[in-house]
Amino acid sequence: MELSKEQKKKILFDMMFIRRFEEEAGKMYGLRKIGGFCHLYNGQEAVAVGTVAAMDLSKDYILTGYRDHGFALACGMDPKAVMAELFGKITGASRGKGGSMHLFDEKKHFLGGNGIVGAQIPIATGVAFAQKYNETGGATAVFFGDGAIHQGAFHESLNMAKIWNLPVIYACENNQFGMGTSFKRVSSVEEFSIMGASYGIQGRKVDGMDVLEVYSAFVEALESARKGLPVLLDIRTYRYKGHSMSDPQKYRSKEEVESYRKHDPILIYQDRLIADNIIKESDVEALENQIETLVSEAVAFAESSPEPALPTLFEDVYSDSYPLETLRQGGASWL
Secondary structure (H helix, E strand, C coil), X not given: CCCCHHHHHHHHHHHHHHHHHHHHHHHHHHCCCCCCCCCCCCCCHHHHXXXXXXXXXXXXXXXXCCCXXXXXXXXXXXXXXXXXXXXXXXXXXXXXXXXXXXXXXXXXXXXXXXXXXXXXXXXXXXXXXXXXXXXCCCCEEEEEECCCCCCHHHHHHHHHHHHCCCCEEEEEEECCEECCEEHHHHCCCCCHHHHHHHHCCEEEEEECCCHHHHHHHHHHHHHHHCCCCCEEEEXXXXXXXXXXXXXXXXXXXXXXXXXXXXXXXXXXXXXHXXXXXXXXXXXXXXXXXXXXXXXXXXXXXXXXXXXXXXXXXXXXXXXXXXXXXXXXXXXCCCC
16 A cells, blocks of 8 residues: 555654654653653654554554553644643543553544553453454554563463454564563563464564554555454564663663664654655754644643542542542541
């Protein structure tokens, strides 16, 4: 499926926007305006953007782990609502209750991040089962890190997906480290693409620093998944930042990080578009200015938004309203 010039330009915009958004999120965390856990996506932008470019989110679904900002934005979530959620504000995507790891937008078919390692894998398998049962024609893509691929739920899910011929793509977003441990130290195999073979699931290794390769891999994988043939992708990428904002990164050298920065997915793709006369260098500067404005507006919105009132603790918990009046009668004056 050939991309149009406008689609190629949008891919560049989306990657640049995610990068700048994450840079600002990191800054806001340092200023203590964002609390709790925060896992940045810098360096891995090609994975989220290349995937979404290939999918049809009117019928397909995406799930991922706790490093979810990139996918949330690539799926089209409002950056103001995403930033407000990071700030813990009532105007956030999850009303300030989910924070960095639990972004979610059912209308965008982004079924969220997940704070539990690998927990999204069986959930996605269930979503794919529902798609098949309801004959929607859609497929589900679930992303997880190299630190999650040895979880039992991963293997159970692959087995069930093959038994039921589910329309699902299992995508290992292999950024080389499970927290601070190289995947090569904890895995009996280094080629994760072969791990589906014992379940009869085809696998493929993908260069996650090349957005067009990610796009092509997902076009092909979606074609298989829609036919009821699950796919396992080993997407090799690299995160420039630590596992989370509290990570001192003593397990790798600055030279290693810089070596990967020389193959930055945004710069490589940007140069390709310039070489193909799709954009000019002046267009890149215009995009940077546009993105700077959007990110600044997102931060301003988050800062000016109110925090959730205490009674909202009891909202979004039960299908019916929580009996707050009963608590008040019992002496809960703070309500």
